[in-house]
Amino acid sequence: MSMTQDRQLVDIAVAELMISSEKVAHVQLNNPLEHALLVLVKSGYSAVPVLDATYKLAGIIGKTVILNQILGLERFEIEKLSEMRVQEIMQHDVTTISKENNLLDGLNAIIDNNFICVVDEEGYFDGILTRRAILKQLKKEIYSSKQYLK
Numbered sequence: 001m002s003m004t005q006d007r008q009l010v011d012i013a014v015a016e017l018m019i020s021s022e023k024v025a026h027v028q029l030n031n032p033l034e035h036a037l038l039v040l041v042k043s044g045y046s047a048v049p050v051l052d053a054t055y056k057l058a059g060i061i062g063k064t065v066i067l068n069q070i071l072g073l074e075r076f077e078i079e080k081l082s083e084m085r086v087q088e089i090m091q092h093d094v095t096t097i098s099k100e101n102n103l104l105d106g107l108n109a110i111i112d113n114n115f116i117c118v119v120d121e122e123g124y125f126d127g128i129l130t131r132r133a134i135l136k137q138l139k140k141e142i143y144s145s146k147q148y149l150k
């Protein structure tokens, strides 16, 4: 990409691209696994953010980790869905980004993740930045660049 285009990419803030918190399906730390599985199945997403009672980001939980947890040696141990809480099996170590970061920061972070959680300086959840949003914006930039329209 040209220097001009690089400058444009760093001028696009994560805030412009992210899905804001009120539109993001999420679960809470102390929810039982059955609630988390219900949210995941009904929303159709493979993983969603986990928030604490004050709406700070606590982690991420996905369908696979829940199914692995209830998979016993001979059967699905369905009772675990009501006995266990999200906080016991969620992914704690989560990559985050801030609204003030730019598209290139987002691109770097999204390579190894389906989505990145956006948090403020105190850890409160602002929303998510998805691969789809990054790819859509990059497509826009590529199509509007004369360099790629020969």
Ligand code: 4BW
Pocket (backbone or CB within 6 Å): 019, 023, 024, 025, 026, 043, 044, 045, 046, 047, 048, 049, 114, 115, 128, 130, 131, 132, 133
């Ligand atoms: O319900 C859906 N609606 C639409 N429009 N697209 C969907 C839906 N479910 C899945 N998709 C598509 C998206 O392109 O499949 C991709 C992978 O979904 P995922 O990961 O494995 O459930 C979606 O790619 P994406 O939009 O770049 O989203 C990346 C990941 O971000 C999703 C999901 O884990 C999370 N996510 C996206 N929107 C979300 C969300 N989590 C909670 N709430 C949302 N609104």
